[in-house]
Amino acid sequence: MKKRAAKRLDYEKELRRQGVRITRQRSAILGILSETEDHPDALEIFRRAVAVDPSISLSTVYRTMKLLGDIGAIHRHAFEGGPSRFEHATDHHDHLIDIETGDVIEFKSDKIEQLQDEIAKSLGYDIVHHRLELYGRKRRTG
Amino acid sequence: MKKRAAKRLDYEKELRRQGVRITRQRSAILGILSETEDHPDALEIFRRAVAVDPSISLSTVYRTMKLLGDIGAIHRHAFEGGPSRFEHATDHHDHLIDIETGDVIEFKSDKIEQLQDEIAKSLGYDIVHHRLELYGRKRRTG
DNA sequence: AATGCAATTGCAAATCGTTTGCAACTGGTG
């Protein structure tokens, strides 16, 4: 899954456009989000943010994730068991979670996406969003 | 989605087989689960159970759902936003959730199931379980 | 650069769904 790193400035630009203030704390979080390629949870983002701005609070991380989610700059995933995990918004894709390591692997299937649309349509619905998560374990190549 | 109602006695038999006691509270819950065709949450099961046995507690509902889940007699779903919802175990199927009414519609696609397997395999994984949820709104037939 | 004020913050407390410790109770076997 190729992912173009969103630029911190892209985020800030979008925030300003929405009349939202760029605070020191938000800059720190945006910096972290823009350069991360994984799916960290709020606490992990908080830990990374503290390294940049020790005064930041977990509340602010949560509030910022909420804000960014609302404007569509990030996506929130509630994988089984754990807390919500975040990633900067990119093209839609789904996830395979390694149930032994917790690793998250991204994938995309146009066929599945299309079948979903057909199923929804046949039931009289339009899909607004969906969630497809595969939980598996690495096949031991014996 | 055709669903054969599980019999309360099926549940009890399985529980006894596992050396688990059939208490008044468990009977009440099993009765409710065996005759429900929807996806109630713990609180709703509790409400229905109280009507049968006023002494039952919410804790016992949760403990019983855990127990039944562990032996595979029921399935637990964590749909977006709300609390866990339960249904008695039947053949695998996935869900379409009406984001306006909360209604849950069941569906099954062998094609999607197969594509999932192929994707996992191509990534070097075996699927242990998965979650596919479509969130949509009723198409207005205008 | 100084002012003004609504937006934002950190903190603590609240919330929600769920789990758990514990003393009292009870199913089911002998």
Add this chain to the structure above:
DNA sequence: CACCAGTTGCAAACGATTTGCAATTGCATT
């Protein structure tokens, strides 16, 4: 019908997230 491990109700604890509030700060305005 006695026994006792399994089960219960209750209240308190839990983990993730949200919220009220008084203090702070971004930034548009002079």
